[in-house]
Amino acid sequence: MQLTIKYTLTSLAFLLFITCQSQIKNTKTISENIKGNCGMCKTTIEKAGNLKKVAEVNWDQKSKTATISFDSLQTNKDEILKRIALSGYDNDAYLAPDEVYAALPGCCQYERDHSDATMKHENHSTEMKHENHSNNMAHQSHKMEQSSNENTTSKSENHELNTVFETYFSLKDALVLSDAKSASIAASNLVKAIENVKMEKLEHKEHMVWMKILKEINSDVKSISNSKDLETQRKHFSSLSTNFYDLAKASDMQYPIHYQNCPMYNGGKGANWLSKENPIKNPYYGSKMMSCGSTVETIQ
Structure with a gap:
């Protein structure tokens, strides 16, 4: 009986994720390592990463990995992982601010390894720059099609x-x-x-x-x-x-x-x-x- 209930809940969660993903256009799906401990962590991580019709995050407590689907014309993995880090959770690309991590509930304060996170950041920096460039170019092209006569404001x-x-x-x-x-x-x-x-x-x-x-x-x-x-x-x-x-x-x-x-x-x-x-x-x-x-x- 318990096995049946567990299977049903898992199936419902999967179906919900697929439904949310289907609402996102220009979908790109990736998997990222994100630190965390418990169900409360899952709620915070997913809330920080999710953006209606733009990004959907599904974090797995056991594997400490998140499946992230997003509209590649409106955002990129860098922006999503930043938001998650700012909510208190270290990931492959970003470290959470120390004061934000310190404010997490005790059960959510996972073991941190700054040196490991720094190495991960260095290994992924080239990849992220390339992805950001591609996404920015695609987004600019999309905006130009919508309004080719708009004047652009200076970057500064x-x-x-x-x-x-x-x-x-x-x-x-x-x-x-x-x-x-x-x-x-x-x-x-x-x-x-x-x-x-x-x-x-x-x-x-x-x-x-x-x-x-x-x-x-x-x-x-x-x-x-x-x-x-x-x-x-x-x-x-x-x-x-x-x-x-x-x-x-x-x-x-x-x-x-x-x-x-x-x-x-x-x-x-x-x-x-x-x-x-x-x-x-x-x-x-x-x-x-x-x-x-x-x-x-x-x-x-």
Whole structure:
């Protein structure tokens, strides 16, 4: 009797998956390894990956693999696996943010192996880039057929991190003017800009850097926002700029970003910052030593 019930439930689950898959057009089906432990994990993984009429995920608890079907003109496996990682579950391509993993219920906290996941990412990076390129080309062709006369918006205007960088530059400008109040306001705006970033829309390299620096940049930005003391703000801006440099290197902003250095700050240890303008305007000393420093790298 129990065997019959088990068989019936399995059959129903399979039929449901097939039905959902049939609703997805331009279907591509793949299998991916995704960490997890229990039924609660299954619910979270599938909810994160599923997108009505676009993507359907069926995760198997025993094998720790997911069968993923998706519309290849509307999404790709990279975007789906990003969403799953952001829900707390490591997979072949992406690691979950540490703070998200830590927030999982105890029964869902699977054994992690960062080195193994990193190796998997490296082995799959070429494949993912090729797939992303193919999917993007197909999607662009589809969009052109729908509206060949539409003007395209520049990549920099659509870039998910554009607002984050622009708000960072506003913060830098406030420190150049030695205006602690404006710096605090700019930092508050930067907190909001960071919160509004949709990580699933980031490119792969950006995503990996973003997960690495997110905790630190949030801490620095909030410290600047909560302070009215210029020296405190500048200290945290130095740390913030180091992380923003890594982010800029991973991003394609479509305009040059100048990485600049003040050798005098912090007792001669120096500090760096990012600028859209090449002429030096020192955020660590303002008018006292406005032109102190140099451009050490231009990121293009």
